[in-house]
Amino acid sequence: MVVVQVTREELPMTAAQSALPSGADPRVHTRLLARVRAAALAGGTPPAPPRPVIGASWRRLRGSGLDPSRTPDVAPLTGPELERRRAESGLAPLLPLLRERLLPVALDAGQVLVVGDAGCRVLWREGGAGVCRRADRLGFVEGSAWDEDVVGTNAIGTSVVVRAPLQVHAAEHYAEGHQPWTCAAAPLRDPVTGRVLGVVDLSGPASTVHRSTIALVDAVAALAGQELSRAHVRHVERLRALAAPLLARLSGPALVVGVDGCTAAATGLAAPDRVVLPEHVHPGPAWVPALGRCTVEPLPGGWLLRPRGPADDDRPTGLVLDLAGPRPRVQVTGPSGSWTAALSLRHAEILLALTGQPAGRSAAALAADLFGDPRRTVTVRAEVSRLRRTLGSVLLTQPYRVDEDVDVQVRLPTPVARLLPASTAPLVERLRRG
Incomplete structure (x- = not known):
């Protein structure tokens, strides 16, 4: 059964770009932007x-x-709440x-340097006294x-919406x-999952605009990602050292993963580089994509997973394809709990096609849905193979389809014309037109 729920808007993907065209006079361009905005928001021709x-x-x-003429009255976070958000963001080591x-x-x-969390709350703001006073008057304060x-x-x-560096x-x-301000920001990403952890920004009066600011912020965000990546490697190495003697004492297949699902060590099976863990991991039985039914045991900084083989009473029972939130996501539920994974644009398109066709799609039909070209079956097979590493037995083959015993819900944006704005897939374009 497919139940379609229409809720929030999906988010577009776009490339980073400077706000100033090459060679443009900032003052002349600023005046042009004012005319463009006035005409566009009034419904005229800019x-x-x-x-x-x-x-x-x-x-x-x-x-x-x-309303572009009104400033929303959203109170800043209180001190304790701000400190909680700072701690939960995981961004403090990057400061x-x-x-x-x-x-x-x-x-x-x-200008001011600003670091915000994934929800775009300002966690830290630093700069000279003068520009900080101006930011205060704007309500651009910590929290x-x-x-x-x-x-x-x-x-x-x-920039968090489009998940790319952006100058405005x-x-x-x-x-x-x-309008009296200029700003350049870039998302800060988890290098393993790709999840947006927060955002770093330089903002100041419009007169401080510079074409190179966005490139600088983007480069520093990339350095921050490398810092997180090195920390991740160190964590996996520590977990691997812990796992080696533990796995040597076990009989049967087992693997040790970090809290993000990255595999540190395994025995008795060909383990994937990363497994999608349940949204809330607890010791005991759990259903894990690509592994099936497992027993989960806690370890310092991770989990020991011991596959136990198939069991009909522990198979996934529900799937939610959420295209209405801040990023395409899929949630699978079963007797042992639920797990959620972010989806790439292509994987979201594939699942959208398959959930709309319970009887399934051939590789050629999927290629037509995604590319308008039924001959692109090699690309389709490769992408579905990658998606099955996330969904495991939920996604079946010959033809490609979602397991008929799994209840499916699809959440679309309101209006549906905003569905996956970055997508050029013929399937998505048809759905946008209604």
């Missing part, structure tokens, strides 16, 4: 089109009913690097909400009160 990423953001916000590379630039340019849904188009919130200048901001 003297030049807004950048696609900006125009898409404006359309989302107009559709949501956000020395971010400060070293970006704070001197912020001080010299008259404030800066997501796109709340304050409109801005580098922090919109002057009248590209949706809110009138933000």
Whole structure:
């Protein structure tokens, strides 16, 4: 049974770009942006089109009913709540690097350095006294909400939406009160899962705009990702050293994984590099994609998984394809609990096609759905093989389909015209048109 639920908007993917065209005079371009914004938001014909990423953001916000002339009254986090969010973000270890590379630039340019969490709450803000006072008057303070849904188009919130570095200048901001500002932000990602952990940003008065700022912020965000990657490797190495004597004493297949599901060591089976763990892992029985029924035992910094073979009473019973949240996701539930995984755009398109066709799709039919070309079966088979590493026995073959015993729900954005905006798949384009 397929139940379609229409809720929040899906998020587009886009490339990073500077707000200033090459060779443009910042003052002239700022005046042009003001005319573009005024015409576009009034429903007229602007003297030049807004950048696609900006125009898409404006359309989302107009559709949501956000008033560009009003400043939403969202209270900053209280002290204890701010400290809790800082601790939960996992970003504190990156602060020395971010400060070293970006704070001197912020001080010299008259800007502020801002680090926010994945929910676009400002966790840390540092800069000169003068620009901090101006930011205070804007409500741009530690604990404030800066997501796109709340304050409109801005580098922090919109870069998290599009999951790419972004510079937003002057009248590209949706809110009138933000037009005197310029900002450049880049997401901070978990190098293993790809999940957005937060965002780093340089913001200041519009007169401080510089074309190279976005490249600098993007480069420092990449350095932060390398720092996280090195920390991950060290953690896996420690877990591997712990696992070696433990696995040597066991009989039967077993593997040791970190809290993120990355495999540190295994015995008796060809283990994947990473397994998708249940959303809330507890000691005891659990159903794990690609492994099936397992017994889970806690370890310092990870888990011991011992596959126990198939059991009909512990098979997955439900699947939710969520295309309405901040990123395409799939959730699978069963008697042993549930697990959730983020999806790439291509994997979201594949699952969307299969959930709409319970009888299944051939490789050629899927290729037509995704590319408009039924001959691209090699690409389709490779992508479905990767997706099956996440979904395991939920996704069946010959033809490709979701197990008929699994209850399926698909959550789409409102309106459906916003479905997977970055997708060019013919299937998605047809659904957008209704």
